[in-house]
Amino acid sequence: MACRKTAAQIREQVDKNLTCRAPGCCDPMTIFRGLGEDYCRYHQMHLSENGGMARPDRPYTFHKKWCCDWCGYNPKEDARFDHIQDPIRKDRGQRATLICDHIVRRADAQAMGWTNEQIDGPENIQTLCQLCDKVKSAEEDDWNKNVRLGEDYENS
Numbered sequence: 838m839a840c841r842k843t844a845a846q847i848r849e850q851v852d853k854n855l856t857c858r859a860p861g862c863c864d865p866m867t868i869f870r871g872l873g874e875d876y877c878r879y880h881q882m883h884l885s886e887n888g889g890m891a892r893p894d895r896p897y898t899f900h901k902k903w904c905c906d907w908c909g910y911n912p913k914e915d916a917r918f919d920h921i922q923d924p925i926r927k928d929r930g931q932r933a934t935l936i937c938d939h940i941v942r943r944a945d946a947q948a949m950g951w952t953n954e955q956i957d958g959p960e961n962i963q964t965l966c967q968l969c970d971k972v973k974s975a976e977e978d979d980w981n982k983n984v985r986l987g988e989d990y991e992n993s
């Protein structure tokens with residue numbers, strides 16, 4: 838099912854020393870075509886469509902974990918999902934309970950002069966369950982400021 842790139846493409850990647858576009862990853866680009874083809878093989882396989890947590894258009898989602906950083910909630914251990922037989926639907930539902938949150942939100946970080954690598958880097962990304970995310974929103978008065986709501990909702 839995985840289809841290799843052409844020999845010419847692979848040679849060009851090697852010649853130009855092209856590396857994975859995931860933040861902080863220096864591994865060579867995958868030789869397989871299709872979704873995530875500008876990532877290394879490891880990160881390509883971590884895209885949600887390939888069974889992982891991340892979205893190709895939001896590289897910071899590679900830092901997403903299977904557990905809430907605030908309360909420890911882990912949807913894989915949540916019995917409410919037990920009766921769902923289809924593993925793909927189950928996985929999708931479980932994954933959607935968690936979101937990838939910027940600790941310092943993008944606009945604030947940009948105002949402080951942070952680079953995109955810093956903004957999307959592992960130190961600035963935490964995994965929150967939907968409930969803790971709402972607590973954070975309430976703490977930071979997001980509804981009033983009309984910010985952040987939306988940006989981090991990378992779940993599908």
Ligand SMILES: [Zn+2]
Pocket residue numbers: 857858859862863864876877878879880
């Ligand atoms: Zn990579």
Ligand SMILES: [Zn+2]
Pocket residue numbers: 905906907908909910965966967968969970
């Ligand atoms: Zn939580």
